[in-house]
Amino acid sequence: MNLEERKNISNTVIQNLVLENREKLSISGVLDVLSFDDQVVIVETELGLLNVKGENIRINKLSIDTSEVVVEGDIYSLFYSEKSSEKKGSIIGKIFK
DSSP, X not given: OOHHHHHHHHHXXXXXXXXXXXXXXXXXXXXXXXXXXXXXXXEEEXXXXXXXXXXXXXXXXXXXXXXXXXXXXXXXXXXXXXXOSSOOOOHHHHHTO
């Protein structure tokens, strides 16, 4: 995805990341939770894949209706990567089959 495409998406999509005391992360604009364990959570958002790394991480709230996820634990890093071209089986997709 080039810079121009990102600017067009950014103008139409609103996504918020709120990190409180490096212990509670609220994410809006979530499409899917691709994987999670106690050290890494990978979330597909409208702006790309968001990787959350830390220790003792858990998903405290998951709302499909509002597209929100709340992650709690000792959060060390957040970073975006490009959306993958192949769709892996998601946790939410498996639950609601």
